[in-house]
Amino acid sequence: MVKIDLVTGFLGSGKTTFIKKYAKYLLDNNYNLCILENDFGAVNVDMMLLDDLTCGKEMVSGACDYDCHLRRFKTKLIQMALMGYDRVIVEPSGIYDTDEFFDALSEDPLNKLYEISNIFFIYDINTNNLSYESKYILTSEAANAGKIIVTKNESNNKVDLSVLNNILKEFKCSRIFSESDLVNNADINFSELINSGYHNYSYIKIPINKETNYDSIYFLNEKIDLEKIKALSYILFNDAKYGLIMRIKGFIFENNKWYKINITKNEKEIGLINDGQNVLIIIGEKLDKDLITNLIK
DSSP: EEEEEEEEOOSSSHHHHHHHHHHHHHHHHHOEEEEEEEEESOOOHHHTTTOOSEEEEEEOOOOOHHHHHHHHHHHHHHHHHHTTOOEEEEEEEESOOHHHHHHHHHTTTTHHHEEEEEEEEEEEOOOOOOHHHHHHHHHHHTBSEEEEEEOOTTOOOOOOOOOHHHHHHHTOOOOOOOOEEEGGGGGHHHHHTTTOOOOOOOOOOOOOOOOHHHHHEEEEEEOOOOHHHHHHHHHHOGGGGGOEEEEEEEEEEEEEEEEEEOOSSEEEEEEEEEEEOEEEEEEEESSHHHHHHHHHH
């Protein structure tokens, strides 16, 4: 059976950065690896960030509704199993209910093709001020993880787990995270991490309609320079009339170079990349698309 890993984490937590390091370890140990990017967006920016990895890469991106997207996800997994891969990493959207992953893999024929190996939860220690719906998503992503990969903790300080544990308690999840569940992103021993496994904790389920609870706005081929991006991000994250902005990501071409953009309220990541696509994506809750469009244009 094909071993499959799920890498979860809220928007901008650092899933793709972790996957690049984890994938390199697997490739160095001769796994026939494929990465499946499973995103509701029309343009999968994270897929482009994996171009330098010499492994299989597949994508499920966009769909008219949830059921259609789930069918595409299952069909893609069947195709990948038939292609002879022995290891698969799934990177879903940052707004992902892991029930989708368990439900898909419990059905025939996927339950005969795949064995769940690990679930990793990528945790940005600056995560706070989440809506009720986003707290539920975080609970779904964290509750059954074999290990929590802590990001944005460059000083390697002791992590205050009370915020995360209180969110789980809000949804009646009995899991309580401790220091032994944590791995600092800067100190990963992949030979140990590969055997992290996963858990089965229950929690209160609530209906999440990604199409109504969460929005994303795509701007293709807009002429936006880096300084304008910085100014726009400050406005969007600090003025509630635009909605609750969670992440701004994409690529910008300036001075004959491509730059990757990954901005959250607490962090701005702007760096060079070999290739890209002229796209800017704004993700959040209850977005006023008209106001944001007018601001960008």
